[in-house]
Every structure is written in structure tokens, then in C-alpha cells.
Amino acid sequence: EAGVAQSPRYKIIEKRQSVAFWCNPISGHATLYWYQQILGQGPKLLIQFQNNGVVDDSQLPKDRFSAERLKGVDSTLKIQPAKLEDSAVYLCASSGTDSLNQPQHFGDGTRLSIL
Amino acid sequence: GQQVMQIPQYQHVQEGEDFTTYCNSSTTLSNIQWYKQRPGGHPVFLIQLVKSGEVKKQKRLTFQFGEAKKNSSLHITATQTTDVGTYFCAGPSRAYQLIWGAGTKLIIKP
Numbered sequence: 001e002a003g004v005a006q007s008p009r010y011k012i013i014e015k016r017q018s019v020a021f022w023c024n025p026i027s028g029h030a031t032l033y034w035y036q037q038i039l040g041q042g043p044k045l046l047i048q049f050q051n052n053g054v055v056d057d058s059q060l061p062k063d064r065f066s067a068e069r070l071k072g073v074d075s076t077l078k079i080q081p082a083k084l085e086d087s088a089v090y091l092c093a094s095s096g097t098d099s100l101n102q103p104q105h106f107g108d109g110t111r112l113s114i115l
Numbered sequence: 116g117q118q119v120m121q122i123p124q125y126q127h128v129q130e131g132e133d134f135t136t137y138c139n140s141s142t143t144l145s146n147i148q149w150y151k152q153r154p155g156g157h158p159v160f161l162i163q164l165v166k167s168g169e170v171k172k173q174k175r176l177t178f179q180f181g182e183a184k185k186n187s188s189l190h191i192t193a194t195q196t197t198d199v200g201t202y203f204c205a206g207p208s209r210a211y212q213l214i215w216g217a218g219t220k221l222i223i224k225p
Binding site: 056101108109 | 157159
């Protein structure tokens with residue numbers, strides 16, 4: 001089975017610019033996650049979708065971050081405007097419907113550098 | 116709030132030595148998952164433990180889930196260079212999300 005696809009792999013922007021990341025989960029996976037992973041730390045959940053509905057976005061900085069999964073498949077995560085502290089790897093993961101009892105499958109991530 | 120603590124943060128071992136990482140939750144967990152992240156890579160699922168006192172083995176890796184379902188450990192026997200990476204535990208919260216430990220980085224001394 002094809003894995004989780006993410007693009008781009010790398011992105012360098014200046015602070016206050018905007019950036020968008022794209023994720024295509026494993027076919028049939030209802031649950032999609034966006035994580036932020038700062039160097040040397042564990043993944044931090046930003047937002048979790050079940051199909052096209054948001055399950056949890058409590059740690060998403062909503063003044064600058066937004067995410068959507070309009071048709072319940074692909075998802076985009078946007079940052080506008082970017083800050084220096086947003087430099088991190090943004091990981092997308094997907095799992096089956098029973099999200100707490102099924103493994104999460106991760107994409108390769110997007111490494112974002114803010115200058 | 117609910118927390119999952121993982122220790123140590125780093126462990127340096129000589130190749131062939133053993134490695135252990137410990138995971139402790141502030142609350143009882145319905146299950147615990149373990150992931151491995153190679154340098155520059157993404158987390159990869161290793162195993163899920165569900166039952167109290169459960170022990171599972173994958174070749175040189177032994178995973179344990181505590182009797183109270185609040186702690187877990189991963190032990191690697193006779194480490195190899197392919198074991199290098201960061202090992203994360205993760206457990207479900209009451210808010211239907213996985214809470215991740217900070218990870219233990221396994222470093223093989225040259």
C-alpha cells in the first residue's frame with residue numbers, strides 16, 4: 001500500500017511570509033493528523049481530523065495556523081504569517097477510524113526553515 | 116493535565132551493550148504504543164501493548180506494559196548500529212488524542 005505523501009520536503013521562507021503544506025493519507029484512513037516536531041523534541045499534535053471534521057485543534061495557534069480537509073481525503077496546513085519559532089518539521093500522519101487503538105502512519109514530513 | 120514522561124532523554128552505549136527506555140503516565144492507559152524515529156526520518160510504529168503486565172518481543176526488542184497500566188519499558192539487547200534513533204512511547208488521553216513522550220535518543224559510541 002502507498003504510504004502517506006507530503007509535499008514539499010523542504011521549505012525556506014522569511015518571517016511574516018506565508019507557507020502551505022499538503023498531505024495525502026493512506027487510502028481509506030479516516031483519521032488524519034498534523035504534528036509539529038521541533039528539533040530534539042517529540043511530535044506535538046496541531047490538529048486531528050476524522051474524515052472532514054475536526055476532532056481536536058486545541059494546540060493549533062489559530063491566529064496564524066489553519067488547516068482543512070474538505071473532501072475527507074487530502075489536507076493542507078497553512079501558516080500565515082510565519083514566525084521564527086515556527087521552524088520545525090511538520091509531519092502528517094493517518095490511521096484508521098479507531099484512532100486510539102490503531103497505529104499512526106507518518107509521511108516524510110516538511111522541514112520548514114524561517115529566516 | 117495528562118502527561119507521559121519518558122526517561123532517559125539520551126543514552127550512550129557501546130555497540131553490543133543493552134539499552135532501556137522507560138515511559139510513565141500520570142493516568143492509567145488503555146494501551147501504549149512505541150515508535151522509532153531514525154535520524155532525519157519520521158516516526159515508525161513498532162508495537163502496541165494493551166493488557167496489564169503484557170510482554171512482547173520483536174527479535175532483540177522486549178516491550179513491557181506495567182501491571183497498573185501506567186508505565187512501560189522498551190529494552191534492546193545487544194544494540195547494533197541499526198538501532199540508532201529516538202524511541203517514543205505514546206498513550207491515549209481522555210480527549211481522544213495520543214499523548215507522546217519526549218523520546219529517548221539511543222546513541223552508539225564510536
